[in-house]
């Protein structure tokens with residue numbers, strides 16, 4: 587039996603925290619103080635600009651946000667689909683339902699509609715990317731890198747901070763159509779990763795919190811994009 591998406595569920599994608607603004611932290615604080623009360627919180631990947639498990643140093647960049655998620659996950663249902671910037675998170679968030687790339691897509695229903703959720707880098711990425719993902723998102727690799735962690739992570743964070751991540755994806759139709767071939771025709775596919783905030787046939791490319799400042803919300807049985815204003 588697929589799981590049910592609930593009314594007022596929130597979908598946060600591609601916040602790329604702690605770079606690109608404070609909206610994500612604000613949102614977590616507003617859930618913490620019950621200004622908003624989502625019955626389900628979907629973190630759709632690339633929530634953090636860089637975060638992975640088996641490493642304490644990387645956590646220091648996003649400590650407050652991490653602690654909020656840990657605390658919130660004891661009271662509300664949080665589903666975290668790992669992205670290409672945030673992975674190996676199961677031990678860090680023991681009360682969150684964390685899905686690695688291999689465990690995606692996850693199947694939900696909304697009324698009678700089948701819904702498939704994934705971060706968005708699952709299909710149509712090529713062999714090189716698949717290999718790179720497997721090697722990088724691996725406990726052994728992360729442990730081997732530990733002696734060099736400060737230099738590597740500092741360097742990486744500086745690069746990421748300056749990176750331009752928002753822009754129109756020219757020709758997205760072709761890519762989204764290719765992804766659509768991996769799913770049943772009558773299902774709805776919801777993904778982040780592309781930062782587009784567009785609906786193409788049955789494919790929903792979620793807004794990036796970092797780029798559009800919007801999140802997805804289930805309202806009257808449909809997913810809508812809303813600006814985060816409090």
Ligand SMILES: [Mn+2]
Pocket residue numbers: 631632669670671705707778779780
């Ligand atoms: Mn991504």
